[in-house]
Amino acid sequence: MTDRGYPYPQDTDLRKLVRFSAEDGAIWLAEDRMLLLHAAALGGLRKELINSIGIDQARRILTRTGFASGIRDAELAKKIRGLHNAVDAFVVGPQLHMLEGNVRVTPVKIDMDIPAGRFFGEFRWENSWEAEAHLKEFGPQADPACWMLIGYASGYATAFMGRFVLFKEMVCVACGSPDCRIVGKPVEEWPDAAQYTPYYESDSIVSRLLELRTEVDTLRSSLTEQYRVDNLIGESPAFRNAFELVAKAAKTNVSVLLSGETGVGKERFARALHQLSDRNQQPFVAINCAALPAELVESELFGVEKGAFTGANVSRAGKFERADGGTLFLDEIGDMPLPAQAKLLRALQEGEIERLGGDKVCKVNVRVVAATNADLQEAVKLGKFRSDLFYRLNVYPIHIPPLRDRPLDIPPLAMALLKKFSALHGKRISGLTDKALQVLKRYSWPGNIRELENMIERGVILATSDGQIQLETLFPTLDNLQAPEAGIATNGHIEEKGSPGTAQFCDAFFASGLSFESVEDMLLHESVSRSKGNLAQAARLLGITRPQLSYRLKRGEFSSTSEDL
Structure with a gap:
C-alpha cells in the first residue's frame, strides 16, 4: 500500500524499450509498434467522431480503444518488472502513459493485493492531451472528457489485476478543474457501475460495423475461394500464380512436375491438386524416392511377388496399385534410380505395371505428380536422369516460390x-x-x-x-535481422543504438584500463576545448544541460577561464 507522494522508480528500464527505426519507418515500444501522431490530428479525429455519430457513441469507441491499449501495456509491465514489488510493477502503466505523451500522472494512493483481488487507486492527471483537445473544440463541459485515457487506466488495471477494475474521472480540466483526478476499484464496488460499464461494451453502431466487416470478409472469401484448400494458405501474388496453375491442371489428367526448394510445401500443393480434381474421393499416395534404398524403390513403387528376392515371403501391392484411380505423389524424383525410371516411364505412357518378380501386366489409372528440389535438366546432361522421362513429366511444370519471396504469406x-x-x-x-x-x-x-x-512450435512452447x-523465443540471436534503431537517452534526446562507432569506443575504453572518472574528465576537457570555452556549446556536445556541465567541472576541480558566449 502507498499513500501520497509515492516516488516512481527510475524509468530507465522503460526508456530502453522505446526504439526508433528510420530504415523501417517504425517506432517500437518493446515489441509493439507505436505511432508518433500529432495530438491536434487525434483531437480532430475525436471531433469528427463526436459530430458524426454523437457524443455517447464516440465516447464508447474512444474508451474501448484506450482499454485495449491499457491491456497491451499491462502485459508488458508484468514482463519488465515482474511482481516482486507489485506497486513498482503496477506504476509501469502510469510511467508508460507519461512516456507515450498522454498525460502527467501522479499517484495519490495505491492499495493493492493481487492474490486477494483487492485494488484501490487514486491518481492526479496534469497536461491531459484529451482534456486540452476537448476544451479547444467544444469549450468547458459538464462531464469529464478524458475518455481514451480513462479507458487506458481501466484496461491496464483490469489486465494487471485479472479482474474488471473500473476507473472513473472524478474531476476534469475540461470541466474547469485545475487538474484531472481519477479513482479506480473493482467494478462491483461502484454503486453506479451500470452507468459506466456500457462504455466498455460494444454498441449497435459498433455491432453494425462488425456486421459490415463480416459481410466484406464473406465477399472477399467468396472471391478468393479458389485460393483456399485444406492446409494450403497464401495471399501473395507468387503464391496465387502457383495455385492458379494447380487449379487449372486439377481437372485434367496431365502429369505435373512441382519444383522448388526444400520445405516450400510441394506435397501440400500436390494434395491441393488432388483435392481439386475429380479423383478426390480416391487415394492420395505419397512416396519419397530419396528416403528409400535404391534396391527397394522398384518394389515399393510397382509391388513384389512372393519369392522375387530373399525376404519376399508374401506378394505385396506397390504404390501404383494402391493409388489406382487416385493420385501418386513422387517426391524427390531426381533421386530415383535409372532402372526404376524406365519402369515409371512405361507406367506413364502405357498405364500398366509389372510387379517385381512377376510377369503379369497390371493396368492402373493413376495421376502422377512429381516433385524435385534439384535441377533435372542438369541431371539429364549428367546422365543421372532419363531425358524421355523428364520430357514426359515436364509437360506441366509448376514452380513453388520460396517463402522469402512471399512475405505476404x-x-x-x-x-x-x-x-x-x-x-x-x-x-x-x-x-x-x-x-x-x-x-x-x-x-x-x-x-x-x-x-x-x-x-512457431518452439514459440508456442x-x-x-x-x-x-516474443521475438527472443523465435530467434535466440538477432544478428542482421533488425534494422538499425535509435532510443531515448536519459536526457530525452534520441541516441543511436549499437552503432559500429559505439562498439569501437567501448572496445578502446575497456582495453585502455582507464577508470570511468578519468574518461569523464577527458570528455569534459575535450568538449570545452572543442567549444573554445563556450560552456553552453560544450554541454550540447555532451547531451547535458549547462548547469549539469558546470557541476561536473567543479566536481572535477576543472575551471574554464573562457567566457560563456
Whole structure:
C-alpha cells in the first residue's frame, strides 16, 4: 500500500524499450509498434467522431480503444518488472502513459493485493492531451472528457489485476478543474457501475460495423475461394500464380512436375491438386524416392511377388496399385534410380505395371505428380536422369516460390501454425508481437515453411499462457535481422543504438584500463576545448544541460577561464 507522494522508480528500464527505426519507418515500444501522431490530428479525429455519430457513441469507441491499449501495456509491465514489488510493477502503466505523451500522472494512493483481488487507486492527471483537445473544440463541459485515457487506466488495471477494475474521472480540466483526478476499484464496488460499464461494451453502431466487416470478409472469401484448400494458405501474388496453375491442371489428367526448394510445401500443393480434381474421393499416395534404398524403390513403387528376392515371403501391392484411380505423389524424383525410371516411364505412357518378380501386366489409372528440389535438366546432361522421362513429366511444370519471396504469406501462415500448435500443446496464445512478425517477414527462410513451422512450435512452447510469442523465443540471436534503431537517452534526446562507432569506443575504453572518472574528465576537457570555452556549446556536445556541465567541472576541480558566449 502507498499513500501520497509515492516516488516512481527510475524509468530507465522503460526508456530502453522505446526504439526508433528510420530504415523501417517504425517506432517500437518493446515489441509493439507505436505511432508518433500529432495530438491536434487525434483531437480532430475525436471531433469528427463526436459530430458524426454523437457524443455517447464516440465516447464508447474512444474508451474501448484506450482499454485495449491499457491491456497491451499491462502485459508488458508484468514482463519488465515482474511482481516482486507489485506497486513498482503496477506504476509501469502510469510511467508508460507519461512516456507515450498522454498525460502527467501522479499517484495519490495505491492499495493493492493481487492474490486477494483487492485494488484501490487514486491518481492526479496534469497536461491531459484529451482534456486540452476537448476544451479547444467544444469549450468547458459538464462531464469529464478524458475518455481514451480513462479507458487506458481501466484496461491496464483490469489486465494487471485479472479482474474488471473500473476507473472513473472524478474531476476534469475540461470541466474547469485545475487538474484531472481519477479513482479506480473493482467494478462491483461502484454503486453506479451500470452507468459506466456500457462504455466498455460494444454498441449497435459498433455491432453494425462488425456486421459490415463480416459481410466484406464473406465477399472477399467468396472471391478468393479458389485460393483456399485444406492446409494450403497464401495471399501473395507468387503464391496465387502457383495455385492458379494447380487449379487449372486439377481437372485434367496431365502429369505435373512441382519444383522448388526444400520445405516450400510441394506435397501440400500436390494434395491441393488432388483435392481439386475429380479423383478426390480416391487415394492420395505419397512416396519419397530419396528416403528409400535404391534396391527397394522398384518394389515399393510397382509391388513384389512372393519369392522375387530373399525376404519376399508374401506378394505385396506397390504404390501404383494402391493409388489406382487416385493420385501418386513422387517426391524427390531426381533421386530415383535409372532402372526404376524406365519402369515409371512405361507406367506413364502405357498405364500398366509389372510387379517385381512377376510377369503379369497390371493396368492402373493413376495421376502422377512429381516433385524435385534439384535441377533435372542438369541431371539429364549428367546422365543421372532419363531425358524421355523428364520430357514426359515436364509437360506441366509448376514452380513453388520460396517463402522469402512471399512475405505476404508469412502472417497468415504464422497464425494458422499458431492455432495448430496451441491446440496441440494445450496452450492459449494471443498471437505474435508486432516486432516478432516484422522480423519473420525480414528473415531469409533457408528452410522455408518447414522452418517456420518448427519456429512457431518452439514459440508456442516457450510463450506464457494468454501471452504473445516474443521475438527472443523465435530467434535466440538477432544478428542482421533488425534494422538499425535509435532510443531515448536519459536526457530525452534520441541516441543511436549499437552503432559500429559505439562498439569501437567501448572496445578502446575497456582495453585502455582507464577508470570511468578519468574518461569523464577527458570528455569534459575535450568538449570545452572543442567549444573554445563556450560552456553552453560544450554541454550540447555532451547531451547535458549547462548547469549539469558546470557541476561536473567543479566536481572535477576543472575551471574554464573562457567566457560563456
